[in-house]
Amino acid sequence: MSDAKIRRPRAETPKGFRDYFGAEVTTRKAMLDRITAVYHRYGFDPLETSAVETVESLGKFLPDVDRPNEGVFAWQDEDADWLALRYDLTAPLARVAAQYRNDLPSPYRRYAMGPVWRNEKPGPGRFRQFYQCDADTVGAPSVAADAEICAMLADALEEVGIPRGDYIIKVNNRKVLNGVMEVAGLSGDDKEAERGIVLRAIDKIDRLGDAGVRALLGEGRKDESGDFTKGAGLNADQAEVVMGFIHAKRDSGAETAARLRELVGTSALGLEGVGELETIASLLSAQGYGPDRIVIDPGVVRGLGYYTGPVFEAELTFEILDEKGRKRQFGSVAGGGRYDDLVKRFTGQAVPATGVSIGVDRLLAALHAKGRVTADTTGPVVVTVMDRDRMADYMGMVADLRAADIRAEVYLGNPKNFGNQLKYADKRGSPVAVIQGGDEAAKGTVILKDLVLGARIAASATLEEWKDRPAQVEVPRADLVAAVRRMLAGA
Amino acid sequence: MSDAKIRRPRAETPKGFRDYFGAEVTTRKAMLDRITAVYHRYGFDPLETSAVETVESLGKFLPDVDRPNEGVFAWQDEDADWLALRYDLTAPLARVAAQYRNDLPSPYRRYAMGPVWRNEKPGPGRFRQFYQCDADTVGAPSVAADAEICAMLADALEEVGIPRGDYIIKVNNRKVLNGVMEVAGLSGDDKEAERGIVLRAIDKIDRLGDAGVRALLGEGRKDESGDFTKGAGLNADQAEVVMGFIHAKRDSGAETAARLRELVGTSALGLEGVGELETIASLLSAQGYGPDRIVIDPGVVRGLGYYTGPVFEAELTFEILDEKGRKRQFGSVAGGGRYDDLVKRFTGQAVPATGVSIGVDRLLAALHAKGRVTADTTGPVVVTVMDRDRMADYMGMVADLRAADIRAEVYLGNPKNFGNQLKYADKRGSPVAVIQGGDEAAKGTVILKDLVLGARIAASATLEEWKDRPAQVEVPRADLVAAVRRMLAGA
Numbered sequence: 001m002s003d004a005k006i007r008r009p010r011a012e013t014p015k016g017f018r019d020y021f022g023a024e025v026t027t028r029k030a031m032l033d034r035i036t037a038v039y040h041r042y043g044f045d046p047l048e049t050s051a052v053e054t055v056e057s058l059g060k061f062l063p064d065v066d067r068p069n070e071g072v073f074a075w076q077d078e079d080a081d082w083l084a085l086r087y088d089l090t091a092p093l094a095r096v097a098a099q100y101r102n103d104l105p106s107p108y109r110r111y112a113m114g115p116v117w118r119n120e121k122p123g124p125g126r127f128r129q130f131y132q133c134d135a136d137t138v139g140a141p142s143v144a145a146d147a148e149i150c151a152m153l154a155d156a157l158e159e160v161g162i163p164r165g166d167y168i169i170k171v172n173n174r175k176v177l178n179g180v181m182e183v184a185g186l187s188g189d190d191k192e193a194e195r196g197i198v199l200r201a202i203d204k205i206d207r208l209g210d211a212g213v214r215a216l217l218g219e220g221r222k223d224e225s226g227d228f229t230k231g232a233g234l235n236a237d238q239a240e241v242v243m244g245f246i247h248a249k250r251d252s253g254a255e256t257a258a259r260l261r262e263l264v265g266t267s268a269l270g271l272e273g274v275g276e277l278e279t280i281a282s283l284l285s286a287q288g289y290g291p292d293r294i295v296i297d298p299g300v301v302r303g304l305g306y307y308t309g310p311v312f313e314a315e316l317t318f319e320i321l322d323e324k325g326r327k328r329q330f331g332s333v334a335g336g337g338r339y340d341d342l343v344k345r346f347t348g349q350a351v352p353a354t355g356v357s358i359g360v361d362r363l364l365a366a367l368h369a370k371g372r373v374t375a376d377t378t379g380p381v382v383v384t385v386m387d388r389d390r391m392a393d394y395m396g397m398v399a400d401l402r403a404a405d406i407r408a409e410v411y412l413g414n415p416k417n418f419g420n421q422l423k424y425a426d427k428r429g430s431p432v433a434v435i436q437g438g439d440e441a442a443k444g445t446v447i448l449k450d451l452v453l454g455a456r457i458a459a460s461a462t463l464e465e466w467k468d469r470p471a472q473v474e475v476p477r478a479d480l481v482a483a484v485r486r487m488l489a490g491a
Numbered sequence: 492m493s494d495a496k497i498r499r500p501r502a503e504t505p506k507g508f509r510d511y512f513g514a515e516v517t518t519r520k521a522m523l524d525r526i527t528a529v530y531h532r533y534g535f536d537p538l539e540t541s542a543v544e545t546v547e548s549l550g551k552f553l554p555d556v557d558r559p560n561e562g563v564f565a566w567q568d569e570d571a572d573w574l575a576l577r578y579d580l581t582a583p584l585a586r587v588a589a590q591y592r593n594d595l596p597s598p599y600r601r602y603a604m605g606p607v608w609r610n611e612k613p614g615p616g617r618f619r620q621f622y623q624c625d626a627d628t629v630g631a632p633s634v635a636a637d638a639e640i641c642a643m644l645a646d647a648l649e650e651v652g653i654p655r656g657d658y659i660i661k662v663n664n665r666k667v668l669n670g671v672m673e674v675a676g677l678s679g680d681d682k683e684a685e686r687g688i689v690l691r692a693i694d695k696i697d698r699l700g701d702a703g704v705r706a707l708l709g710e711g712r713k714d715e716s717g718d719f720t721k722g723a724g725l726n727a728d729q730a731e732v733v734m735g736f737i738h739a740k741r742d743s744g745a746e747t748a749a750r751l752r753e754l755v756g757t758s759a760l761g762l763e764g765v766g767e768l769e770t771i772a773s774l775l776s777a778q779g780y781g782p783d784r785i786v787i788d789p790g791v792v793r794g795l796g797y798y799t800g801p802v803f804e805a806e807l808t809f810e811i812l813d814e815k816g817r818k819r820q821f822g823s824v825a826g827g828g829r830y831d832d833l834v835k836r837f838t839g840q841a842v843p844a845t846g847v848s849i850g851v852d853r854l855l856a857a858l859h860a861k862g863r864v865t866a867d868t869t870g871p872v873v874v875t876v877m878d879r880d881r882m883a884d885y886m887g888m889v890a891d892l893r894a895a896d897i898r899a900e901v902y903l904g905n906p907k908n909f910g911n912q913l914k915y916a917d918k919r920g921s922p923v924a925v926i927q928g929g930d931e932a933a934k935g936t937v938i939l940k941d942l943v944l945g946a947r948i949a950a951s952a953t954l955e956e957w958k959d960r961p962a963q964v965e966v967p968r969a970d971l972v973a974a975v976r977r978m979l980a981g982a
Contacts, residue, residue: 008836008837008838008839009545009547009548009550009836009837010545010547010548010837011548011586011587011589011590011837011838012545012548012586012590013540013541013586013590014541014543014544014545014568014572014574015570015572017541017543018541019538019539019540019541019587019591020537020538020539020540021536021537021538022536022537022538024539025537025538025539026537029537040898041893041896041897041898041899042871042893042898042899042900043870043871043873043898043899043900043919045512045513046511046512046513046516046517046520047510047511047512047513047516048510048511048515048516049504049510049511050504050505050508050509050510050606050620051542051576051606051608051620052505052508052564052608052619052620053505054500054501054503054505056500056501057500057501057502057503059500073543073566073574074566075564075565075566077505077506079506081505081506083505083564085542095502095503095504096502096510098502099502099503099504100510105915105918105919106904106915107903107904109900115541115542117542117543128543129541129542129543137903139903139904140903140904141905142879142882142903144882144886144901144903145903147886148886148901148903151890155893282883283882283883283886286883286884286886286887287883287886287887287890288890345499345500346499346500346501346502347499347502348499379534380533380534382534388633391633391635391774392773392774392777392778393777395635395638395639395774395777395778396777396778399642399778399779402532402533402646405532406532407531407532407533407534408532408533408534409533409534409600410635410639411598412598412628412630412631412633412635412636412639413597413598413630413631414632424596424597427596428534428596
């Protein structure tokens with residue numbers, strides 16, 4: 001820094017970060033407000049921790065990343081403490097649950113929404129700061145808590161504008177997979193490496209397909225670049241059990257459960273897992289959440305390595321066009337599960353916890369794709385300035401409009417060029433321009449230009465169909481508010 | 492880090508940071524939502540920049556701090572770029588205004604709210620992460636933009652619950668002070684050091700009083716510790732002009748302006764500044780913002796060193812008790828002004844800008860002091876669990892309540908000890924507990940306990956006055972929602 005050349009600083013967003021303008025902010029806020037309302041109705045309380053945590057307290061909980069500390073923005077405080085920006089909202093929850101364990105209600109239902117930071121290589125659509133929106137229940141051992149999270153997730157999706165039928169919440173259970181591993185002979189302490197390979201292998205089913213996963217379950221797999229990944233060394237029968245788990249979904253929850261029981265055989269843990277899935281399904285069904293919304297699906301494998309019991313994933317089932325113009329399902333927008341060991345590293349005591357994280361940007365993209373974005377993005381009424389000596393009059397007009405709760409502003413740039421004022425109104429997405437020159441001022445009138453109608457006329461290039469609706473009216477100044485209101489209602 | 496001993500991490504918020512729970516989050520959000528509505532009505536658009544900026548782009552704009560880089564959390568990226576957490580919302584605005592200057596509407600009205608970070612020594616009530624809530628207009632040279640900001644600030648204060656009469660917005664102008672300095676013979680390039688001393692001196696008027704400031708304007712001042720601060724070296728006549736400026740406020744705006752004209756004499760810049768103050772007052776007066784809300788007051792000196800034209804400060808005038816039990820005015824909750832040089836360091840072109848920053852925590856404290864906090868802080872209805880085999884029934888009850896938009900939850904802890912369930916409901920601030928044991932289930936009824944009434948009875952220790960209102964009722968299960976609604980309405 002000290003020997004930097006003296007020059008103008010670059011006006012640039014740092015690499016991997018971005019700025020959000022106008023409707024990008026309001027549409028996200030509107031969506032998060034709706035989700036918040038659902039979480040609130042379910043009895044969840046907000047928690048807002050600071051962006052900064054000690055590195056010590058953050059620990060290595062980032063799922064799906066092998067070396068999490070490398071993925072964090074960290075620096076050393078003057079006290080020699082290492083501080084870092086939070087990489088998710090779960091690690092701060094674990095810290096809070098430990099720190100305030102004597103004061104918080106138990107179970108503690110909390111929601112949190114806000115930015116998180118990842119010190120990763122940025123890419124297209126991949127940013128180093130992004131929003132998460134989580135809800136978790138800490139201290140509830142029963143799967144009733146997991147069922148509640150699933151129901152709440154379904155309600156939240158519908159509340160923001162994803163209609164029933166356009167989403168499905170899939171539920172799986174890590175315990176069933178552990179049972180499957182037992183049956184495949186992978187239970188002992190000496191098999192931890194193999195279990196890890198199996199977990200990572202099935203996590204890749206979407207990308208590698210059955211053959212790729214089978215290769216990783218067996219001897220290993222060479223990828224297109226020629227790199228070899230060592231496999232778990234399972235024989236064909238063992239691999240069959242694992243593949244059977246991934247493909248255990250049947251037409252009904254009862255049939256799927258029956259198939260899973262078959263697979264886990266006599267494994268007590270596996271059977272417990274299947275029982276949990278059945279309990280979740282029956283609790284949800286009693287509340288009216290049937291398999292059209294929430295289903296048992298052992299094909300949900302993402303995060304199975306991280307979670308310790310039930311695992312959930314919300315998928316949007318409608319089709320969009322991908323970047324190459326091909327149809328594909330929109331896919332996952334939220335995921336979660338039970339993670340019973342998170343608080344233990346602080347206190348030594350295991351505390352049961354379960355929760356869900358909504359991918360805010362993904363869900364917002366889905367709402368855009370469905371045309372379900374709800375925030376009002378109309379620009380303000382623009383009062384133009386014909387005579388700069390009468391600024392007080394123009395400001396009086398916007399004051400009247402604002403007092404009537406109409407979004408309005410006076411043009412505050414250089415008023416010399418009137419065309420610039422109309423260009424400004426256009427850039428602002430303004431629905432109405434208000435004009436008062438000397439003549440109108442003398443008569444006590446104002447001219448209103450309907451800019452929405454004007455744009456339509458310009459686009460269709462025929463005035464004929466609009467002839468009954470004037471794009472411009474002159475009204476008494478005293479009628480300004482009422483006349484603007486009429487024009488806005490027509491637009 | 493590599494040689495740290497293996498031990499449990501401490502579950503601690505980092506020093507100088509804090510966590511916000513429940514109502515602390517919702518009350519702030521409710522306040523910010525109300526302010527947002529006012530900003531929106533005035534035509535301001537939201538902007539959300541990332542928390543992280545390059546150190547180069549942040550520059551040294553932190554007002555009131557001599558060595559701003561020391562006050563920033565910064566770290567070096569793997570690309571050797573220095574990154575830092577933003578210390579305010581103005582520096583990112585300057586970067587955005589330069590970066591997107593060809594795309595943004597001009598003038599650009601934007602608001603921003605969010606956390607900022609200062610790497611300063613934490614103290615009581617002084618945190619290293621706190622909220623700011625700013626609105627600025629970039630590219631509007633006219634003081635009409637300043638007047639608009641003042642009017643909007645008044646509206647925002649009233650909207651969040653500060654009644655008219657409990658606040659005053661004071662307006663001053665740096666140009667008048669510059670005129671005063673000219674008159675005092677401090678204009679030339681060779682007097683920059685003296686002008687700096689004068690600016691810092693008058694900024695301390697609240698703390699040092701007239702005598703202390705006079706000393707700093709003259710030879711200098713020795714403080715209680717014996718440290719000597721060099722003065723500006725003004726003679727008594729020169730100092731008198733400066734002190735006259737600070738105390739120029741008269742009963743009416745016209746009298747204050749007349750007094751200021753007297754002080755600035757023939758300084759063209761000073762007279763221009765006085766004219767701007769008069770224009771602001773007359774524009775505001777035309778919109779109904781009289782001196783009961785917004786006044787010319789040259790006693791506002793905070794930030795005069797930073798701003799280049801009009802300067803504003805919002806003070807709350809009602810009294811509170813300080814930590815020693817003495818009455819004092821609540822004081823400042825917002826401040827701002829015109830800063831025409833902010834974008835110039837990026838582009839070389841001066842861009843006029845004016846804006847205001849609301850101290851979110853201060854304003855929230857004021858609302859608490861006035862009992863004007865508006866968020867709903869009622870806890871959920873708690874459905875207790877008498878028989879864990881009937882969890883589906885209890886979850887059906889909360890589903891019915893939630894479907895009727897009543898905040899509700901089922902107890903998800905260990906249900907063995909019923910007393911713990913009621914303690915939990917108490918900790919949650921629950922208004923109603925729902926109970927259904929085996930007898931009630933057989934009869935198809937539920938018992939509702941009015942916990943608000945129960946708490947009142949417990950507090951007054953006399954049942955007499957409540958005898959017409961039962962603290963507990965048994966109703967048919969089918970009437971659950973209606974009966975809870977009645978109980979909530981009575982509470």
